[in-house]
Amino acid sequence: MSAAIAVMGVLAMLVVGCSSVSPEAATIGSSSAGGAGTADFPSLAELYKGTSAEPPSDGPAAAKGKSVWVINCGSPCNSGAEAAEEAAKALGWDYHYADGNLNIAGGYATAIRTALASHPNALYIQGFSCTVAQQPLQEAKDQGVPVISVDGVNCNGADGTSLFTVPNAVNKSVGDNIEEFWKDNGRRAAWYLIAATNGNLRAISTDGPDPLEHAIAEGFQEEIAKCSGCKILQSINSPGTDLIPNGPWIQNFRTSLVTNPDANGVFLPFDFMYGTLGGAAAMNEAGSKATMAGGLGIAEATELVSNGKLTWPGAADDTFKGWAAMDNLNRYFNGVAAAPQGVGQAAVNTDNPDAIPPAGKPYHVPFDYKAIYRSVWAGN
Numbered sequence: 001m002s003a004a005i006a007v008m009g010v011l012a013m014l015v016v017g018c019s020s021v022s023p024e025a026a027t028i029g030s031s032s033a034g035g036a037g038t039a040d041f042p043s044l045a046e047l048y049k050g051t052s053a054e055p056p057s058d059g060p061a062a063a064k065g066k067s068v069w070v071i072n073c074g075s076p077c078n079s080g081a082e083a084a085e086e087a088a089k090a091l092g093w094d095y096h097y098a099d100g101n102l103n104i105a106g107g108y109a110t111a112i113r114t115a116l117a118s119h120p121n122a123l124y125i126q127g128f129s130c131t132v133a134q135q136p137l138q139e140a141k142d143q144g145v146p147v148i149s150v151d152g153v154n155c156n157g158a159d160g161t162s163l164f165t166v167p168n169a170v171n172k173s174v175g176d177n178i179e180e181f182w183k184d185n186g187r188r189a190a191w192y193l194i195a196a197t198n199g200n201l202r203a204i205s206t207d208g209p210d211p212l213e214h215a216i217a218e219g220f221q222e223e224i225a226k227c228s229g230c231k232i233l234q235s236i237n238s239p240g241t242d243l244i245p246n247g248p249w250i251q252n253f254r255t256s257l258v259t260n261p262d263a264n265g266v267f268l269p270f271d272f273m274y275g276t277l278g279g280a281a282a283m284n285e286a287g288s289k290a291t292m293a294g295g296l297g298i299a300e301a302t303e304l305v306s307n308g309k310l311t312w313p314g315a316a317d318d319t320f321k322g323w324a325a326m327d328n329l330n331r332y333f334n335g336v337a338a339a340p341q342g343v344g345q346a347a348v349n350t351d352n353p354d355a356i357p358p359a360g361k362p363y364h365v366p367f368d369y370k371a372i373y374r375s376v377w378a379g380n
Contacts, residue, residue, distance in 0.1 A: 040226070041191045047313065048355070050346025051171065052365045055324060055372050056339045061379035063333035066122070067094040069115035073127035074102035079362070080126045080150060083322025090374055091330060096120065103132060112136035116143060122166065122329055123147045126322075129211045130155035130163050137163040146332060150325045153179050153211035167338035168328045170321070176338060179215045185269070185314035185345060186219025189293050192313040192347055193265040194227050196291045201230040204256050204290070205267040206249075208238040216269045233260045243277065250277045257286040267313075268294040271301035280304055297348065297363030305348060306356050314345035315355075315363040323373050330377065342369075 068088055072081040081097060088095040098114050101107035108128060113136055115123055123140055129152045130137060138157045140147050148166035157163045167176040174180040193201050203224065207217035217235070224230050234256045242248040253273075257263070266283065274280040274295060283290065295301045297315030304310035324341035331338055348355045348363060357363055 041194055041223070044192070044195050044347070044351070047188060047192055047195075047347035048352040050315075051173070051344030052317070052320070052346060053171070053342035053344065054367055055327065055341045055369050057372055057376065059327065059331060059339060059376045060334035060336050062091040062093075062377040063330055064092070066091070066333060067096065067118070067120045068122050068124055068329070069096045069098060069118070069120045070124045070126055071098050071100055071108070071111045071115060073100050074107070077127045080318055080322055083319040084124055084126065084150075084326060086319075087323045087326035087373070090370075091326060091377055100128065103128070108133040109136040112140065116140055116145060119143075120145060121333070124325065124329070125149040125152050125164065127151050129153040131211070134163065141165060146329075148325055148329050148332070149178070150321050151178060151212065153215070166329055166332045168325050169338040169340045170324060170343040172340040175340065179211065181343075182212050182215040183219035183222075185296070185316075186216040186221070186267075187223045188314040188345060188347065189216075189267045189269070190220045190223035190227075192293050192311060193267060193291060194223070194230060196293075196311075197230075197264050199227055199229045201227065201265045202260070202263050203230070203232045203265045203267060204234050204236070204253075204260055204263045205232055206236045206238045206253075206269065206273070208240065210240060213238070213269060220267055233263055243273075245277060247277075249273075250279070250282065253279060254282045254286070257282060257288050263288065263290045266290045266292050266294075268292075269296075271295035271298040274304055274310060275300040280309060297357075299357070299360055299362045302357055302359060302361060306350070306359065308350040311347060311349040312363065313347050315348045316343065316345050317363055317365045319362075320365055320369050323369060327373055327376070 070081050070084045085095050098111035100111045112123065112133060116139060123145055125147060134155060137147060141157050141163055146166045147164050148168050149164040154162050154164045169175045170181055193203060205220060207214060221232065224232055236252050236256055238249045268274055268279050292310045293313045295310065295312045297312050301310055305312055321343050324343050327341060328338045346355060
């Protein structure tokens, strides 16, 4: 996602049409005796090193005369759309933008249909999952308009095949399975907190109906279940309508801090949960000394990371994601298979200060992927 507040707005809209989830907090038991010890998980050094790699240095030159419409989740998601615009200009393509307005009054469907009316060469979906706009995406498929997505979980259309029709292989490990990419984010949070607590984690975490948030929660829970000395004390269900300032989610989190005074680790997946929604402030007010982990590398939480209060266990470079998706779209136009792009995740905190971005800036990988893409697209 592009900005922390974006995730809040997007989640609030994505719950429309999803199955209901009880707002009551759930308790998840510890794993059985004989589970893994801390040596069975990646080391902190491995987590800090991360998994990002330079993108492919070979590939087709830029396809000529293409027109691409970016369908953005809404104005708070603009950094992802801006990355796509910058990459489109580097490719020499016509760039058009439609604001989904957080799906208010069917904004996603309206934006997609507006784009389809101009008969584009492709749609680029930024920041929302297929199920939220399944019918207009089916219309795109029926019209033969290819669709690529960044940070959206795929779904199938009437013929049983994917509606995000352009493969977007983010890296070698997960290919174009973005759900698995975000499960890995949850796994990395678990590994970090297990190491930080020497295998004696007592955690407060969250889950929710949004496909990406639930994938993160699943990855976290799967790894905690392997740790014999670890336990999730409380997993706070977080439907998007609860994720508002002074809303039900933050009230439930404050209550959880009081009712679980022995919690020594907190995992909140999105930066805005610590910032805009007040998670970090609530922990301070409660006198909690629990280790804080979570967030995606968004600028809103940079100060918390810089001050040593928060660890990003799986920071990812949103701008890299945008350029990577455009490279895979160019490969599609050229009849070339999608290539794993090297987009990965890394743990970031004051123990590896060189990875912390400047104040007010999001996380960026430490290599110049833009120069590599420009060279490839120029036919060099």
